[in-house]
Amino acid sequence: SAAVKGGYETFMDKEIHDQPAAVADTLRGRVDERGEIQLDEMRIDPAVLRSVDKIIVIACGTAAYAGHVAKYAIEHWCRVPVEIELAHEFRYRDAVVSEKTLTVAISQSGETMDTIQAIRHAREQGSRVLAIVNTYGSTIAREADAVLYTHAGPEVAVASTKAFLAQITACYLLGLYLAQLRGHKWPDEVADYLAKLGEMPDKVQWILDEQESAVRALGAELADRSSFLFLGRHVGFPVALEGALKLKELAYVHAEGFAAGELKHGPIALVEEGLPVFVIVPTPRRPTLHDKVLSNIQEIRARGARTIVVAEEGDDAVDAFADHIIRIPATPTLMAPLLTVVPLQIFAAALAGAKGLDIDQPRNLAKSVTVE
Numbered sequence: 001s002a003a004v005k006g007g008y009e010t011f012m013d014k015e016i017h018d019q020p021a022a023v024a025d026t027l028r029g030r031v032d033e034r035g036e037i038q039l040d041e042m043r044i045d046p047a048v049l050r051s052v053d054k055i056i057v058i059a060c061g062t063a064a065y066a067g068h069v070a071k072y073a074i075e076h077w078c079r080v081p082v083e084i085e086l087a088h089e090f091r092y093r094d095a096v097v098s099e100k101t102l103t104v105a106i107s108q109s110g111e112t113m114d115t116i117q118a119i120r121h122a123r124e125q126g127s128r129v130l131a132i133v134n135t136y137g138s139t140i141a142r143e144a145d146a147v148l149y150t151h152a153g154p155e156v157a158v159a160s161t162k163a164f165l166a167q168i169t170a171c172y173l174l175g176l177y178l179a180q181l182r183g184h185k186w187p188d189e190v191a192d193y194l195a196k197l198g199e200m201p202d203k204v205q206w207i208l209d210e211q212e213s214a215v216r217a218l219g220a221e222l223a224d225r226s227s228f229l230f231l232g233r234h235v236g237f238p239v240a241l242e243g244a245l246k247l248k249e250l251a252y253v254h255a256e257g258f259a260a261g262e263l264k265h266g267p268i269a270l271v272e273e274g275l276p277v278f279v280i281v282p283t284p285r286r287p288t289l290h291d292k293v294l295s296n297i298q299e300i301r302a303r304g305a306r307t308i309v310v311a312e313e314g315d316d317a318v319d320a321f322a323d324h325i326i327r328i329p330a331t332p333t334l335m336a337p338l339l340t341v342v343p344l345q346i347f348a349a350a351l352a353g354a355k356g357l358d359i360d361q362p363r364n365l366a367k368s369v370t371v372e
């Protein structure tokens with residue numbers, strides 16, 4: 001009924017609008033008045049965490065893309081190598097795991113069978129397992145050495161939205177906590193990023209207030225298309241993968257995400273007249289990233305692509321090459337995924353809605369995959 005959906009037509013719609021609260025609630029109570037991160041639930045000895053020489057993130061689906069985003073942040077903050085691996089791949093190869101490996105399992109449900117098997121496999125090899133989970137008392141939460149809960153609230157729609165933002169937020173808390181513990185980029189850079197994280201709920205809300213109706217209209221307008229590309233660089237790369245996944249799951253259309261730098265190594269051959277291509281543009285304050293993506297937009301536009309550009313407010317350089325511009329508030333590069341993914345979620349839901357599809361329960365999919 002409409003009541004359980006908070007007045008929205010679908011759970012997914014509600015959950016997209018829950019996102020500012022999901023981020024705020026995941027941060028709440030975890031930073032003390034001195035600006036230090038306190039993770040009471042981190043029942044892993046600080047000495048062990050200081051000695052960690054590798055982090056392996058295991059997850060499936062959208063949770064794995066949250067881990068992929070986190071890799072960029074944690075490596076930057078902690079200078080510890082982070083591998084991100086799909087749970088079902090990790091499990092059946094001879095991965096190098098030791099007592100100095102921290103395994104981070106990310107799961108909304110805490111019941112994904114592949115992820116459960118993967119954490120058992122990691123523990124057998126002496127690795128500590130930290131779970132980033134949304135569901136209290138779930139199997140992964142119970143089997144892990146420690147749990148950092150995402151406080152997104154129950155997620156009902158099969159396609160994950162608010163859990164993804166909460167997972168990135170929790171991973172960032174973990175990364176900044178490890179930096180604090182290991183005395184890396186601490187206190188100044190850690191404090192600065194914590195302050196920036198605290199601003200994210202308002203920035204997500206700005207996108208919902210200012211961009212949603214235009215993005216929805218675009219979704220309805222492109223409902224007859226059968227193919228889409230998503231292009232991103234750096235943290236925009238996993239966001240492009242997630243944008244494509246949402247469209248596949250919800251609208252049953254071919255959608256492919258790729259790293260913008262790969263364009264010339266294959267994907268550009270797919271570009272033809274009128275093909276809609278989403279491009280996630282890094283902040284112009286990182287010109288080394290920004291300018292390369294800008295030239296990618298020019299290259300695909302010259303070959304007839306319909307360019308849908310997600311760019312920061314005030315980034316006028318994109319104007320000349322964009323058929324549609326979706327704006328996000330200015331934000332540091334590492335924080336941008338919490339914003340850039342939101343219009344992609346809205347777009348996929350709107351397009352599926354225009355096709356008359358079941359947005360909350362797409363065909364063939366389950367909310368939680370509890371078989372191998």
Ligand code: G6P
Pocket residue numbers: 060061062063106107108109110111112115158159160365366367368369
């Ligand atoms: C399924 C769901 C996705 C989810 C993935 C991982 O594929 O449809 O939305 O991202 O499982 O689930 P988990 O509960 O482990 O995060």
